[in-house]
Amino acid sequence: MMKYDLPGKVKEQLELKRRTDPGSFEYLIRPGGYVPPHMDLLADAIIALSMGKNILLKGPTGAGKTKFAETLSHLFRQPMFSVNCSVDLDAESLMGFKTLAYEGDKQVIDFVPGPVTNAMKDGSFLYIDEINMAKPETLPLINGVLDYRRTITNPFTNEIITANEGFGVIAAINVGYIGTVPLNEALKNRFIVIEVPYIEGEQLKKLIQDTTSLTDERTIDLFVRLSGDLITAVEQGKLPEEAASIRALLDACDLSGFIQPKRAILRAIVDKLEEEREREFVKNLAETLF
Template identity: 55%
Template sequence: MMIKYQNRDQQLIDDAINIVKLGKNLLLKGPTGTGKTRLSENISDSLSAKQYSVNCSVDLDAESLLGFKTIETIDGVQQIVFIDGPVIKAMKEGAILYIDEINMAKPEVLPILNSVLDYRRKLTNPFNNEVVIAQKGFNVIAAINEGYVGTMPMNEALVNRFVAIELKYIDGETLKQVLIDQSILTDEQDIEKMIKLNELLIKMVSQHQISEEVASVRALIDACDLMTIMPFERAIERALVSKLETDREKEAIRQLFELI
């Protein structure tokens, strides 16, 4: 389902779609929970394009991106075959490749994508020497969480291959529509409570009182669902507070209950 955005946010999603339509690689920048993955899905839906995803981590290697060799029995004979990975599948099918948290990948892994991300849209697979040329419609959307634990600065040559859009936390009417669309909570007063909580969480994040992942839309949706079977305070405790590591952050959020 396409999220209904307010004017400012609708302009953002329109720009994102048009950037991809132009054949530009799109970099989505923003903290956890600002809807980067959802926006990527919306773009693919709008363009009626299939999407392949890569979730980056320090363990990401070339095989995770391009694929791997394996042994299969074909007509009774064992043969070595190559299983295409998400990058090659997206290129061959003219699909969208979504690279999540691209700045968590080791710097030495990503240069393999340089020729894929520039005007060449081409790759020589080092595992089988196949030359892969991207089909029409292929494009790349990547997402980064700047300053997040485990991330590394992106190489300048890599950044220059993207057009960037910065996402902020959603709030107000936009958040209300998301909670209505994506949670099972229907009580309007409870939804307003959650919007107020989100407003206070974002303020605390900006003041560096709590970590940014606390103000996640995913966590708010979980809390809304839990509110259908338990009181507000307990729902927040289960969906947000209990996941935190420091007592200081936990107590800071518990104190918000009185304000709400």
């Protein structure tokens, strides 16, 4: 399994953590980047990737898994190619496809590389989003990409591709959603799993301040409280996970810079829910706070 060099600043902080365990990598993260609830999450992801291991970010929707992957890409100074999984994902979506092209007046068959091919040849990160949305028979195609071989035979060109130095794989998974399937053991065992919980409290407040148009501190504090109440309701089984999506909350905060918070919550959170009981629950929370 190939290993990768970290940028110097990241190396220094990892070494400092090994010696003193300061518990913070926050200064490494650019504004708007993912700041995890526990800095060990970031440290463990950095260490695993630097050792050449694949990581699987596991957590509820809107918890920041994609932002986490983007932050890791930034820290490693690595571009990132993405695969968005669905039941329609096929070999062409992963590897690329053949198409007709012209060389002068002559018509030829050309191959347009897909994200797996590009990431391997470029020595970049590959991000596989919602990996458990793909059909079980599709993903075994890349088993060799995910283990020590880092190699695949392109089924469309018969080219044997071995990943260049710097290639790494980050995947994300939402558990228990309609349309998802359990990962088979052969696939799961190729990953280091990192649980990504919701961001709460002061970290959520800072994220709202850094990434949305909302500036009123009192309103921001109320949105932080609303998020905590929504998370509690999800944990108690009163609401589905999407009701506590941090992504949706940030959208509501953004809108609240220009319209009333209750209306912003209606547009960004309430109207996404399927059941009237769930919608009324969130509207009551918003009414109580705002």
